[in-house]
Amino acid sequence: MNKTQLPWVMGLLVTICFVLHFTLPVQTRFALLTTPAELIFAPSLRALGGAITAGFLHVDFRHLFSNCLMLTLLGFALEKKMGHGKTAMLLLLSGLGALTVHVLSNVYSPIPFLGASGYVFGIIAVYAALL
Amino acid sequence: MFSVLSRFTLLCFKVLTLFFIGFIIWGQWMEGLYPGAGGVANWAHIGGALGGAWFLYVYKGKL
Numbered sequence: 267m268n269k270t271q272l273p274w275v276m277g278l279l280v281t282i283c284f285v286l287h288f289t290l291p292v293q294t295r296f297a298l299l300t301t302p303a304e305l306i307f308a309p310s311l312r313a314l315g316g317a318i319t320a321g322f323l324h325v326d327f328r329h330l331f332s333n334c335l336m337l338t339l340l341g342f343a344l345e346k347k348m349g350h351g352k353t354a355m356l357l358l359l360s361g362l363g364a365l366t367v368h369v370l371s372n373v374y375s376p377i378p379f380l381g382a383s384g385y386v387f388g389i390i391a392v393y394a395a396l397l
Numbered sequence: 398m399f400s401v402l403s404r405f406t407l408l409c410f411k412v413l414t415l416f417f418i419g420f421i422i423w424g425q426w427m428e429g430l431y432p433g434a435g436g437v438a439n440w441a442h443i444g445g446a447l448g449g450a451w452f453l454y455v456y457k458g459k460l
Contacts, residue, residue: 347460348460352452352456352460355452355455355456356448356449356452359448359449359451359452359455360445360446360448360449360452361445361448362448363444363445363446363447363448363449363451364441364442364444364445364448365441365444366444367440367441367443367444367447368440368441368444371440372440379441381441383441383442383445384441384442384444384445384448385445386442386445387442387443387444387445387446387448387449388445388446388448388449388452389449390446390449391445391446391447391448391449391450391453392449392452392453395449395450395453396460
């Protein structure tokens with residue numbers, strides 16, 4: 267792959283995180299969230315949508331900044347090495363892994379899903395393996 | 398010079414990896430002390446890393 271190509275998949279993810287953080291009011295952001303119990307015991311499209319959307323939302327600026335910093339530093343380099351398709355697949359699998367383990371390990375937790383940390387840790391794992 | 402920089406970067410990442418493992422263990426310990434604290438998120442972190450491992454398994458030899 268040409269190394270000058272723009273890593274737009276990772277760039278899009280970071281942009282969406284920033285845009286949602288600065289355009290949605292805090293109340294709206296928290297209203298969108300889903301808890302593991304809601305997803306397991308009262309599954310609905312809204313609950314599933316909330317769980318997916320939560321991967322792009324953050325509690326505060328520090329949370330947003332730390333996640334996006336790692337996505338930018340490691341994710342951009344990884345996308346240049348692997349290509350867009352594989353990067354999108356990595357994001358899908360790491361997001362799915364984070365969601366599944368979070369639900370299974372916190373079935374009765376009232377704490378909702380929030381943050382792009384699942385993507386970050388998937389990227390760290392692949393980056394460390396490819397070093 | 399490049400070789401030294403590469404080795405230094407590799408060392409930094411090894412230290413960072415250890416830091417993250419420590420962070421996860423710390424989170425689980427905190428979860429025991431204060432239910433509902435950081436450990437909840439750390440399971441999602443472990444899940445994300447497992448997703449990364451899943452990706453490596455799917456694309457084994459193609460990266």
